[in-house]
Structure formats: structure tokens, C-alpha cells
Amino acid sequence: MEAVIQKKSEKQGIDEVMPSNEPQDIQVGDKTVGKPFADNPKMAMRNVNVHYGDKQAIFDVNLDIAKNEVIAMIGPSGCGKSTFLRCLNRMNDTIESCRVTGQFILDDQDIYHPKQDIVPLRARVGMVFQKPNPFPKSIYENVAYGPKIHGLASRRVELDEIVEVSLRKAGLWEEVKDRLHSAGTGLSGGQQQRLCIARSIAVSPEVILMDEPCSALDPIATAKIEELIAELKQNFTIAIVTHSMQQAARVSDRTAYFHLGKLIEVNDTKRVFTNPEHDLTEAYITGRFG
Amino acid sequence: MDTSMLLVVGLLMTAIAYIAGRGRSISVASGVGGVKNLNSLPFYYGALTALWCGIPSFLLLAIWAIFDDYFISQIVVQELPEHVKNMSESELGLLMNTVVNTAQNSSLGLSSEPHILQAAERLRGLEQTNQMAMTVAFISAGIIMMMATWLRIKSNMPARVHVEHAFKWLLLGSACVAIFTTVGIVLSVLFESLRFFQSVPVTDFLFGLQWSPQMAIRADQVGGSGAFGAVPLFAGTMLISMIAMLIAVPTGLMAAIYLAEYAHPKVRSTIKPVLEVLAGVPTVVYGFFAALTVAPVLRDTGSLIGLDVSSESALAAGLVMGVMIIPFVSSLSDDVITAVPQSLRDGSFGLGATHSETIKKVVIPAALPGIVGGVLLAVSRAIGETMIVVMAAGLAAHLTMNPLESVTTVTVQIVKTLVGDQEFNSPKTLSAFALGLMLFTVTLVLNFIALQVVKKYREQYE
Ligand SMILES: Nc1ncnc2c1ncn2[C@@H]1O[C@H](COP(=O)(O)OP(=O)(O)OP(=O)(O)O)[C@@H](O)[C@H]1O
Ligand SMILES: [Mg+2]
Numbered sequence: 214m215e216a217v218i219q220k221k222s223e224k225q226g227i228d229e230v231m232p233s234n235e236p237q238d239i240q241v242g243d244k245t246v247g248k249p250f251a252d253n254p255k256m257a258m259r260n261v262n263v264h265y266g267d268k269q270a271i272f273d274v275n276l277d278i279a280k281n282e283v284i285a286m287i288g289p290s291g292c293g294k295s296t297f298l299r300c301l302n303r304m305n306d307t308i309e310s311c312r313v314t315g316q317f318i319l320d321d322q323d324i325y326h327p328k329q330d331i332v333p334l335r336a337r338v339g340m341v342f343q344k345p346n347p348f349p350k351s352i353y354e355n356v357a358y359g360p361k362i363h364g365l366a367s368r369r370v371e372l373d374e375i376v377e378v379s380l381r382k383a384g385l386w387e388e389v390k391d392r393l394h395s396a397g398t399g400l401s402g403g404q405q406q407r408l409c410i411a412r413s414i415a416v417s418p419e420v421i422l423m424d425e426p427c428s429a430l431d432p433i434a435t436a437k438i439e440e441l442i443a444e445l446k447q448n449f450t451i452a453i454v455t456h457s458m459q460q461a462a463r464v465s466d467r468t469a470y471f472h473l474g475k476l477i478e479v480n481d482t483k484r485v486f487t488n489p490e491h492d493l494t495e496a497y498i499t500g501r502f503g
Numbered sequence: 504m505d506t507s508m509l510l511v512v513g514l515l516m517t518a519i520a521y522i523a524g525r526g527r528s529i530s531v532a533s534g535v536g537g538v539k540n541l542n543s544l545p546f547y548y549g550a551l552t553a554l555w556c557g558i559p560s561f562l563l564l565a566i567w568a569i570f571d572d573y574f575i576s577q578i579v580v581q582e583l584p585e586h587v588k589n590m591s592e593s594e595l596g597l598l599m600n601t602v603v604n605t606a607q608n609s610s611l612g613l614s615s616e617p618h619i620l621q622a623a624e625r626l627r628g629l630e631q632t633n634q635m636a637m638t639v640a641f642i643s644a645g646i647i648m649m650m651a652t653w654l655r656i657k658s659n660m661p662a663r664v665h666v667e668h669a670f671k672w673l674l675l676g677s678a679c680v681a682i683f684t685t686v687g688i689v690l691s692v693l694f695e696s697l698r699f700f701q702s703v704p705v706t707d708f709l710f711g712l713q714w715s716p717q718m719a720i721r722a723d724q725v726g727g728s729g730a731f732g733a734v735p736l737f738a739g740t741m742l743i744s745m746i747a748m749l750i751a752v753p754t755g756l757m758a759a760i761y762l763a764e765y766a767h768p769k770v771r772s773t774i775k776p777v778l779e780v781l782a783g784v785p786t787v788v789y790g791f792f793a794a795l796t797v798a799p800v801l802r803d804t805g806s807l808i809g810l811d812v813s814s815e816s817a818l819a820a821g822l823v824m825g826v827m828i829i830p831f832v833s834s835l836s837d838d839v840i841t842a843v844p845q846s847l848r849d850g851s852f853g854l855g856a857t858h859s860e861t862i863k864k865v866v867i868p869a870a871l872p873g874i875v876g877g878v879l880l881a882v883s884r885a886i887g888e889t890m891i892v893v894m895a896a897g898l899a900a901h902l903t904m905n906p907l908e909s910v911t912t913v914t915v916q917i918v919k920t921l922v923g924d925q926e927f928n929s930p931k932t933l934s935a936f937a938l939g940l941m942l943f944t945v946t947l948v949l950n951f952i953a954l955q956v957v958k959k960y961r962e963q964y965e
Pocket of ligand 1: 265270288289290291292293294295296297308310
């Protein structure tokens, strides 16, 4: 093996350097470049640090999410995208070793305030997960779950209405309207994921967090979800983590690039994918590592 | 040589076969350029030779040892004088017994009749010849098989495949032992029950409301009427099992929820083993705890509030049995609750549900089939439990649903009909088999349902 590699590099000569996996020569820098802040933020995060036990996963991140925008978060695996996203509706509370510091403001409200109740918070900031996780209940019950918990409907007709509207918004109504009472787990992967989106829409959240919502889906189901995101943008603010740069380019308004727990660059999506400001971002989107 | 000596010799032969086979393969290997050119490692050739030597010769020994007594006694009987041969079956059996005993120890002086002494002499002679023949056959079979295999060893012989095959059969055989035992038990219970149902009609047994199995054994005896209605027994069993499940299911389930959902890992790792110790307490200990501690407490409390609690009550037995079953329910439920995927909990938390809402509405429904399976297993355990009820529930077959009275259960009656001096053919004794059959059927059905439910639950998440 070693002999072969040596031969190869001999042939390549000196001016053709093999692309290294980690471009150490590029400075990470302490400040996020680009436009991390917005004029009318829906959510504003300041000086966010996250530790898992002794290990720091997020370093001093500052970011605004504007109203009705879709912000994509990209970066190499393990760079802290999910961790950051999960901070936004305090899903990290369930992980014992996880410690979050910094300010998280949702419409002037500090969501990590000791008096903040996480139940209404999670109703306002919903979450869709990487793997579709419908409850082992009927399709109807899956969507009605949130509204029931939060007491959003006092009568059956109201609940029916919420279920229908949510399923319509998630683009699933036509496919399931005849079998609302069959098991949600019996749907296809893509339908399940749309069901999960419908489930989070049903509690009328203001922000929807999506962690790699298409990574378990085929291209057609993915296209449907992307279409859906474009529509949902009218009513909701969306933060989406994705590994697909094409997806980020297609669905998002702004793109945030994370690297080893630091927020490197935030810019308009077009700018990030055509003319990134930071060398690390460029290295990532041109596929030199990731 | 006697048979135990033969066993030692056989093991020795097998060991020699192993060494011989292994050595042979190595010497064969040197002809083809070393052990690496053999089809299998030398170990496998040794093992194969040992198997070929050991299994046939031991099989021969086993078959021989099973049948030789029969043939020898046949020969002896054939040579008895005519008038003796014409005796009835049972008399002949008795006579042969005397012959065998005389042959083993002639100084006992059991009989002085010449034809018996002669037969005993003949028997002794035959046995000696037989033993010798067996020794010769056993050893020569072993050696011949060993030689034959030894000669067949070639460098391309797939010894490993053969040995693996033999190993597979060994495993299959072990599995069959369990199955055949079960089948044997079922068949024997079934046939004895059929004999019981010849004297007592099935309908009387299944629907009769009276259980008093005392029967006159001789015609001149004063005895019970011999009523074999099993309903009171099944009612008693159900009553006690129900009380037990009323205790065990809620307690066990809640303990499981606490352990799986709330307990800190450290707490969990101490509480869980402690709970499982409960399952390891011998049931007889629970039994006297029920009879000597719980029952008197119940009776005293009962009399305080003006209730008449009998000193042996269904309640005492049921309570203690419930405690005994808690670990079954909790341990199985804990497993299925832990197996509910974290993603479901996350989904529920993500919608703003609290922990208890998530448990109530997502985790428990998702785990329900598994929990039901666990509970059904616990029920069949409760129905089959004997020691506690024998000691604490009483023996009187009352048909009652009052937990404060003494009742009896199927298992208790089985014990009762079989202890003490019994005539083996009386309906009273045989009724134990019928009860056993019923019990077996009920628990079998319960287990079957439970396994189906659990299986379905597993499929849901795989
Ligand atoms: N529950 C946890 N306990 C300890 N460390 C964790 C935990 N979850 C994540 N981490 C660590 O935090 C860092 C960031 O993880 P995170 O899941 O946020 O990465 P990610 O960017 O979402 O990666 P991916 O693209 O692979 O999903 C990683 O180094 C990871 O090992
Ligand atoms: Mg992730």
C-alpha cells in the first residue's frame, strides 16, 4: 500500500499538492463573516456556548433568524448543527450532560429564562426530526396529538378541522383522506415525514426546526418536502439542517456554515454558493472536505 | 467387565482414537507438504476419528444394555417346566422376580423348589456369557470403527465439515430432548386423563359444582360420594390469580415506568437487581410468609372492623402471590418500555408534551403489546403456582367469590390427591391427571397468546 502511494505522489510532482482532508492553512477566525444579523429577527441568539460534559460542541455563536425566512445550516458532520438547532426549542434539556449558555430571544422573550415554561415554547418552536417518527397511532391521532395536549380544540369538529388543515398544508391530505384512521406507521417514508411535518404544523408553531428532514427519503419524496418548505415559508419561519448543498441552495434564503462548533459564515444563499466570503466555506462547498 | 467399567474403557478408546486420527493426519500431511495442505486442521481429523469410534460403539452398548434383560428372561422362561409356563402373566412375573433375586443372592433362601433354583443357575450363567459378549462386541466395534476411519484419512478428506455436521446433530439432539420430554409428559397426562374420563364423564368434570374426591376404595368402606366437579377448583384458581394480578399489574407496571423513564441510571442499576431478587425467593418461603404472617394479620384486621375472615383465605394467598409476581411484570415491562425508540419520545417532547403526557400517550401505548405479553406470562405463572396456595389458601373446595373465605385451587388438589397412600387406579388419583391436563391447556393457551402478542410487538419496531 505505502509503496503505491509513494509512486503516485512522485508522479504528481511538486506543484500538484493532494487536497488535504482538513485545510489547516485556512484561519478559522473568531468572528462570523457575512450577515449573521437581521433587521426584524424572529429569533436572536447571542454568545451561545454548548458543552457536553467537558467537551465543548458550540463556540460563541451569534445568529439571528429573520421572520418568515428559511435559513439553512450546513457544515461537516459533527460540527454542531444539530446541537445548535436543538437549543432553539430546548430539546437539549433531555440530554443530561448537555449545558447551554448564552441568550436565546424569541420575539423579545428569553427562552432559557428560569421561569420559561417549555411546554408553550415547544408549541411555538416545533421540530421535525431526521428519521420520520410517527407515533404508533392512526394518522388522525398523530396530527391531533399536539392540539389535544395544548387544548387547542374544544370540540370534535374543531379538531377535525385542525387535522385537515394541517394535512393539507403538509401536502398529504389528498393521499390519506380516505384512511385517516389507519396506522401512521403504515405510510411510506416520505409520507411519514410529511405526516410529522403536519403534526408539528397542527399546533400552529411560529418557527419550525428541521434536522435533516430528507436524509432518509428518496429523491421524489425529497422534492415534495422541498416544495412544501417553499410553501410553509409564507406562514412560518424555518431553520433547516441539511447535508445536501443543492437542497440548501434550493430552499433557503440564507445559509449558515458551521465548522468544528464555530459559526464561520452566514450569507444570502446565492452568495454562499457562488461567491463565499470565507475560505473554509469555499473549501466545503467545493467539496474539498466534509 | 461390568457396564460402568465398559464406559471407562469406551472413553479411553475414544481418546486413543482422537490421538490416532490426529497423528495419522499429520503423517499424511508430511506426504503432501505439511499441515497447511490438509483439507482441515489435524484437530478435526482427531475429532472425526474419535466420533466414529465413540458414537457407534456407545450406541451398540446402549441398545444391548436395553434389550439384554428381556432376551435373557425369555430364554429362562422358555426352559421352565411346562406347568409353570402355563401360569398367568402376573404369577409368572412374580416367579421370575424370585428367580432373579435368587440368582443375585442364593443365600437368601427365597425358594427351594428345584425348577427355580435351576432357572436361577441358568440365569446367572446366561448373564455372565452376556456380559462377556457385550464387552467383546463393544471393544471390537470401537477398534474396528477406529481402524476404518484411520485408514480413510486422506489429505483431501473434509474432516472439518464432517465434524461440524456431527456438532449440528448434537445440538439438534439436545433440542429434541426438551421437546420429547414435553411430548412425553403431555401424552402420559393425556392417557391417564382419558382413563379418568372413563369412570367420570367429561361433562361432570368440567361443569360439576361439587368437588369431593374421597371415594370408598372397598365396597364395605364408608367413604365420600366421589364428586369430581372441577368448577370450584377453577373458580378458586381464578379468584386467587385475579387478586394476585390486581396487586402485581399496577405495582409492577408503575415500578417499570419509574425504572425505565424517571430513575437515574445509578438508582436503576441498584433497584432493578433488588426487584429481581424477589423473583428468586423460593415460593415455599412466600408460602409460609402468607400462612404465618399475612393470614393472621388479615384475620385480626378483619375482626377489628367486624368482618369474618377465615384463617386461610384467598385474599392472603392472592396478596402474597401478587407480590411474588411483581418482578415478572416489572422486569418484562421495563424491557419493553426501554425498547420504545427514543425518537418517539423526542417527537412527543418536540410537540410540547410533558414527560408524563409522553409516557401516558406515546410510550405506554407503543409498549402496550409487550406489556400485555408480560402480564399474560405472569398470569400463567399465577395459575400454576402451588406452594403459596397449598399453605395459605386452604383445602376446602368452596364455590365462592368471597376473597375472605378459604378456597382451593387446581394445583392444591393435584397435590392433595397424590400425597399419601393411594390406589393408583382409583378415580381420585386419576383426577389429578385430568386437572393437570386442564391446567396445562390453560397455561399453554395463555403462553401461546402471550408469545404471539410479544412477537407482533417486536415486528412493529424492527
Ligand atoms: N448527546 C451527546 N453527548 C455527548 N456529545 C454529543 C452528544 N450529541 C452530540 N455530541 C457531540 O457534539 C458534537 C456536535 O454534534 P452534532 O450532533 O450537533 O453534529 P452535527 O453537525 O449535527 O453532525 P451530523 O451532520 O453528523 O448530524 C459532536 O462532536 C458530537 O460528538
Ligand atoms: Mg445532526
